Amino acid sequence: MKRGRHEVEPPPTPTTLDFTMPEGAEVIAVAVDEYLGVTSATSNLFSHTVAPPPDLSQDQLEELVDALMGSGANHFVLSGWSPTRIALADRLAKLGARVDGVWHGNYLQTREDYGWDMFQQLITAARAGTITKVGVVKAGMEVWLDGLGVEAGLLLNYVPKVPQGPSTPEDGGPHVGMWLAAEGYRKLPYAMIAAAGMIPDVTLAGSGVSERALEFAHFVGLDTTRLLRSALSHSDLMVAISRTHLSMYVTQSECGPMLPMESLSLGVPCLIGPTSHVFADDDFLAATLIVPYPEHAEVILRYAINALKKRTEIVEAYREYAPGYIERAQHSVREFLA
Numbered sequence: 449m450k451r452g453r454h455e456v457e458p459p460p461t462p463t464t465l466d467f468t469m470p471e472g473a474e475v476i477a478v479a480v481d482e483y484l485g486v487t488s489a490t491s492n493l494f495s496h497t498v499a500p501p502p503d504l505s506q507d508q509l510e511e512l513v514d515a516l517m518g519s520g521a522n523h524f525v526l527s528g529w530s531p532t533r534i535a536l537a538d539r540l541a542k543l544g545a546r547v548d549g550v551w552h553g554n555y556l557q558t559r560e561d562y563g564w565d566m567f568q569q570l571i572t573a574a575r576a577g578t579i580t581k582v583g584v585v586k587a588g589m590e591v592w593l594d595g596l597g598v599e600a601g602l603l604l605n606y607v608p609k610v611p612q613g614p615s616t617p618e619d620g621g622p623h624v625g626m627w628l629a630a631e632g633y634r635k636l637p638y639a640m641i642a643a644a645g646m647i648p649d650v651t652l653a654g655s656g657v658s659e660r661a662l663e664f665a666h667f668v669g670l671d672t673t674r675l676l677r678s679a680l681s682h683s684d685l686m687v688a689i690s691r692t693h694l695s696m697y698v699t700q701s702e703c704g705p706m707l708p709m710e711s712l713s714l715g716v717p718c719l720i721g722p723t724s725h726v727f728a729d730d731d732f733l734a735a736t737l738i739v740p741y742p743e744h745a746e747v748i749l750r751y752a753i754n755a756l757k758k759r760t761e762i763v764e765a766y767r768e769y770a771p772g773y774i775e776r777a778q779h780s781v782r783e784f785l786a
Contacts, residue, residue: 470496480528490527502530529566541578550583556701586703587725601784605704606777610770611715614763623692628656629679634701642745690714717762
C-alpha cells in the first residue's frame with residue numbers, strides 16, 4: 449500500500465523478526481528498517497537501536513514486545529511511526545515501561561495524509577500518557593508542542609565521525625553528488641540538476657532520481673549514467689559520497705538532515721537549503737553552505753563553484769565545528785532521556 453512516503457511499494461513484511469536485541473541496555477530505541485535516514489539518525493542518537501519493519505502482524509507485535517521487555521530495559525524510544533508503533537507503545541506502557549516517541553517530520557509534512565495521521569496518533573498517545581515525552585528534530589517544534597501541553601524536547605541529529613581532511617575523489621570531474629531517498633515535493637532535484645549542468649566538466653552522480661529528473665538531466669546535457677533510480681544502502685551511500693568533491697542537498701523542507709553531516713564527516717562539503725538549524729550557528733559554514741534560494745539554479749551554481757574552490761577550507765572549518773556540535777547533540781539526548 450502506498451502511504452505517501454515512498455515512490456515504490458515496500459517489500460512484503462517477513463513472517464518473523466530478524467534482529468539481535470541488545471543486552472544490558474537501560475534504554476532501547478526502536479527505529480523503522482524501511483526509513484533509512486530515520487534509522488541512521490536513531491542509531492547515532494541512541495546507543496542501542498533495533499529496527500523492525502514498519503508493519504507488524506499481531507504475532508510479530510507480541511514477539512517484539514516480549515523481546516523488548518525480556519531485554520532487561522524498561523525505557524523505550526520509538527523513533528519513526530506506523531500504526532503498529534502506536535500499538536507497540538500501548539502494549540509497552542501497559543506493562544509498566546516508559547515509552548518516548550521521536551517525530552522526524554516537520555510542519556510541511558502535515559500536508560501528507562499518512563504523516564498527518566501518524567502525527568495525530570503520536571500526540572494523542574502523549575496526551576493520554578502512553579507516550580511520556582516527544583522528541584523532535586526540527587528546531588523550535590519542541591516550543592510549539594510544549595505550548596500545546598505536550599512534554600517535548602529537541603534532539604540534535606549528528607554524526608559522531610570527524611573527518612581527517614577533504615575526501616579523495618575519483619580522477620577528473622569535478623564530481624558532484626545529489627543523494628535523495630526518493631523524489632517528492634519537499635525534495636525536488638531540478639534546480640540542482642540545472643545548476644550542475646552549468647558547472648564546467650562536471651560529473652553528476654545521485655540516487656533516488658525519478659524518470660523525469662533523468663530526462664531533465666539529459667536535456668541540460670549531463671551524462672546520466674551515474675544517476676540511479678533507487679536509493680542506496682547506507683554503506684553504499686557513504687562510499688559513493690566519499691568519491692565526490694561536493695554534495696548538493698538543497699531541499700525545500702528539512703528538520704535536522706543527516707545527509708549534510710554524513711557528507712561532511714567524509715570530508716565532502718554539502719550545500720543545503722535554508723530551512724533547518726544545521727550550520728546556522730557558524731558564520732563561515734552558513735555563508736558557504738546554506739543556499740538561501742533553493743529554487744534558483746543560478747544561486748546554487750554560485751554556491752557550488754565557491755564550495756569547490758574552498759573545499760579544504762570548508763572541511764577544516766567543519767573539523768573545528770564538529771566536536772562542539774557533537775557534544776551539544778549528545779547533551780540533547782541525555783536531557784531528553786532524563
